[in-house]
Amino acid sequence: MKKGKIASIIVAAGYSSRMGSFKPLLKFGTHTVVETVINTHRNAGVEDIILVVGHRGSEITERLKHSGVVCVVNENYSQGMYSSVVKGVEALDDDIETFFMQPVDIPLVKKHTLELLKNKYHECGTGILYPTFFGKQGHPPLINCKYKHAIVNGDGERGLKRLLESFSHDALCVPVLDEAILMDMDTQEDYEKLLSYFHRGAPSRKECYAILNHYNVPDHIVKHCIKVARISMDILNNLKGSGYELDDAALEAAALLHDVVRREKNHAQAGAMILKEIGYGYVGHIISTHTDIEVDEHEKITENEILYLADKLSKEDQFMSLEERLQQCLTVYSDDLEALRKIKKRYDAAEKIMKKIKKIPGKGFMYG
Structure with missing residues (x-):
């Protein structure tokens, strides 16, 4: 030995x-x-x-x-x-x-x-x-x-x-x-x-804040994460009673932590790996698709889709409609054709998610 x-x-x-x-x-x-x-x-x-x-x-x-x-x-x-x-x-x-x-x-x-x-x-x-x-x-x-x-x-x-x-x-x-x-x-x-x-199966709110502190996440990003979490939970709560069994705790934690390493390349995948290493694989899975996602318009809404949409509806710590955010992005990247293609694809995915929610009987969509 x-x-x-x-x-x-x-x-x-x-x-x-x-x-x-x-x-x-x-x-x-x-x-x-x-x-x-x-x-x-x-x-x-x-x-x-x-x-x-x-x-x-x-x-x-x-x-x-x-x-x-x-x-x-x-x-x-x-x-x-x-x-x-x-x-x-x-x-x-x-x-x-x-x-x-x-x-x-x-x-x-x-x-x-x-x-x-x-x-x-x-x-x-x-x-x-x-x-x-x-x-x-x-x-x-x-x-x-x-x-x-x-x-x-x-x-x-x-x-x-x-x-x-x-x-x-x-x-x-x-x-x-x-x-x-x-x-x-x-x-x-x-x-x-x-x-x-x-x-x-998800970190508590206090643990989420401890993780954000550990990775020295700047205040403006923390405020954005809190805003995304609030919008995510609003969407989730609006869906209750419609036959959905969504994981409240995992979604809230994923929203609070989705930009934990925003300043890194491929930050969605990097953040997902961090959560997996800590022991929260499903939370990491939700985080992994918050920048790019494939939307099946015929399947039920998922936690991944809710986080994706909530993130697109948040400009830092302020709500912003998809139309407003899209126009801002198109203006900033007007000379970059590849960036414009990616932006359009991402906002098309967000629109598909919003349409899925609007189709749910008696629910509509509280964010426009």
């Missing part, structure tokens, strides 16, 4: 008393909570995973007996979470250089977040890295093994967080694009919120 490996310690030893149900074995889709956390770390390239169990530990270990995860039993789990942290740290192999410390009840941290922390660690070599979302510190920290001794010999009275604060000179906060680093699961209400977040 090579020196310098990264491991993950997942703590799942508590009583789940406030939840009323056993948290590690609750479900997100087809996987239990503990499987969800393990899968995320595995998908982020972490091979060495230690799972600390205690209360109802045999149920967890039986379920994971073929998973390759090292299950460590904390017989003293009633003494609190710190005792489980110590058990996990003691189980680390000597060739582990650094490790994630992940409570099982913060279950929806994304693969992209773990990868970002790993990359930042290799880049800066700082001993403790904390993920942050809009300045709020979350989980999991990435901790160098030089602090193993301090953790194992700590009194535990202040918990791991307070102990690590003693080493703030060797710590770094890493902004991430992932609100889930702050989303714990202590109560049934928390679980319901996490289920909703899990099923949305």
